[in-house]
Amino acid sequence: MDKRTLRERRRRKQLQLRRRKMIRLGIYGAGALLLAVFVIRGVIRPIVNRIVRQGAADEEAVQTQVSLADPDAAVRQPLKGVADLAKLTVMTSGWHEDESGRWYQNPDGTYFSGGFQSIDGVQYFFDPSGYAVTGWMTRGAKDYYFNDDGSYNPNKQRPVMALTFDDGPGEYTDRLLDCLEANNAHATFFMLGELVNEYPDTVKRMLELGCELGNHSWDHEDQTTLSLDAVEKQFSDTDNALQSVCGQKATVARAPYGAYTDEIIATVGKPFFLWSLDSLDWEYRDAELDYEAIMNDPTLGDGTIILMHDIHEPSVECAVRLIPDLIEMGYKLVTVSELAEIKNVRLENASYSDFWESSLISGLVPGYKGDAMSALPQTQDVITDSAAGTDESEDDPESEKTAADYENELFASESANPGGTSSSSFSSGDGEDTEDADYSDGDEEDSGEDAESEENYDDEEYYEEEYDEEYDGEDY
Numbered sequence: 001m002d003k004r005t006l007r008e009r010r011r012r013k014q015l016q017l018r019r020r021k022m023i024r025l026g027i028y029g030a031g032a033l034l035l036a037v038f039v040i041r042g043v044i045r046p047i048v049n050r051i052v053r054q055g056a057a058d059e060e061a062v063q064t065q066v067s068l069a070d071p072d073a074a075v076r077q078p079l080k081g082v083a084d085l086a087k088l089t090v091m092t093s094g095w096h097e098d099e100s101g102r103w104y105q106n107p108d109g110t111y112f113s114g115g116f117q118s119i120d121g122v123q124y125f126f127d128p129s130g131y132a133v134t135g136w137m138t139r140g141a142k143d144y145y146f147n148d149d150g151s152y153n154p155n156k157q158r159p160v161m162a163l164t165f166d167d168g169p170g171e172y173t174d175r176l177l178d179c180l181e182a183n184n185a186h187a188t189f190f191m192l193g194e195l196v197n198e199y200p201d202t203v204k205r206m207l208e209l210g211c212e213l214g215n216h217s218w219d220h221e222d223q224t225t226l227s228l229d230a231v232e233k234q235f236s237d238t239d240n241a242l243q244s245v246c247g248q249k250a251t252v253a254r255a256p257y258g259a260y261t262d263e264i265i266a267t268v269g270k271p272f273f274l275w276s277l278d279s280l281d282w283e284y285r286d287a288e289l290d291y292e293a294i295m296n297d298p299t300l301g302d303g304t305i306i307l308m309h310d311i312h313e314p315s316v317e318c319a320v321r322l323i324p325d326l327i328e329m330g331y332k333l334v335t336v337s338e339l340a341e342i343k344n345v346r347l348e349n350a351s352y353s354d355f356w357e358s359s360l361i362s363g364l365v366p367g368y369k370g371d372a373m374s375a376l377p378q379t380q381d382v383i384t385d386s387a388a389g390t391d392e393s394e395d396d397p398e399s400e401k402t403a404a405d406y407e408n409e410l411f412a413s414e415s416a417n418p419g420g421t422s423s424s425s426f427s428s429g430d431g432e433d434t435e436d437a438d439y440s441d442g443d444e445e446d447s448g449e450d451a452e453s454e455e456n457y458d459d460e461e462y463y464e465e466e467y468d469e470e471y472d473g474e475d476y
């Protein structure tokens with residue numbers, strides 16, 4: 001072979017090697033690319049997706065929790081089923097009205113149902129079919145009034161009162177329960193443990209009628225003369241007796257003679273109730289006198305707690321006359337715990353004697369959570385297109401601010417007056433004025449009564465006088 005041929009051959013060989021190398025590199029490159037794609041699609045993306053999805057799921061879980069935590073809030077329902085056929089003819093978002101009432105459609109096609117919902121800063125309540133409720137509505141212990149357009153009217157509040165009966169159960173208690181049942185009214189019974197076993201069916205019936213069980217110690221001894229261990233036994237023995245006859249302990253307590261100390265309340269561990277109106281029934285033992293004493297008492301009014309004794313026949317006779325008459329006057333008769341709920345008070349292991357508006361706004365009632373409007377479930381406000389950009393929508397945050405300011409002032413007054421001295425600036429508060437002006441059921445005496453109860457409150461000695469008087473009384 002000559003040199004040229006050799007060189008040519010070597011050149012070809014090198015070319016061939018280079019080509020192979022290129023092909024190999026190409027294959028490696030393609031392989032690497034495929035591997036990269038595989039890793040990204042098969043491994044990395046699923047992991048990322050899982051993380052993202054987990055986040056969304058967490059968010060969902062939180063949202064579920066929120067909706068579970070507020071059972072009174074309306075839920076969004078998709079339009080579906082026969083019941084919604086009428087609604088399907090109109091698909092624009094906003095308020096709609098048909099022969100059954102007003103309903104609200106969201107831009108996503110859903111509507112509200114089964115709870116409270118704020119729209120343009122106004123509270124509404126939607127029934128299960130999605131229509132805004134109008135007129136009076138009772139939910140739990142509370143009554144709400146909704147105007148003809150469905151908007152909640154916080155100024156219309158039913159005056160409420162709690163009748164309490166001590167020292168029973170007794171032979172006349174069932175007659176009283178008959179009257180409460182016939183009038184759809186509730187009362188609270190502060191009972192003695194030693195009598196509970198004698199009237200097990202009466203106690204059971206109290207619960208069935210929605211009345212409240214109160215603990216009034218075992219045998220009516222003055223608890224301030226006993227050791228705390230003995231006090232604990234007096235109340236726990238009574239609770240055990242109640243539990244054995246009706247399956248429930250007392251939810252509230254009242255000390256015999258209204259005599260207690262902070263240590264006694266802490267030992268018993270229940271909210272303690274005094275009263276704001278003593279009918280003196282234990283002294284009169286006369287149904288007519290009892291009745292007149294209660295009806296003519298200047299403190300009789302919204303938030304009053306009345307003290308009576310169902311072990312005396314004249315007291316029960318008086319109550320049987322009193323109950324329908326108070327209802328006729330527009331009052332709703334509730335248990336002490338219902339009274340607290342209606343007045344937006346979360347009961348604490350403290351002492352309570354009335355739920356008057358004047359006491360509430362003066363910070364005298366432990367656990368008061370602010371005015372009735374703030375007691376509504378907090379729902380996320382929906383702003384309609386029509387309201388956006390108009391003067392109305394500008395008004396909304398302003399009115400909210402006023403409500404918030406009002407509450408701030410309230411808390412400021414609470415912290416400024418921990419002892420509960422009366423602050424005159426609140427007696428002219430907005431809430432009070434409107435409420436006085438607007439008592440619904442033709443209860444003309446109310447405005448006067450409120451003024452009276454404030455007077456009583458301003459007189460700081462009022463409570464002490466009453467307390468001493470009661471304490472000296474023999475028969476509580």
Ligand code: ZN
Pocket residue numbers: 166167216220256257475476
């Ligand atoms: Zn008593």
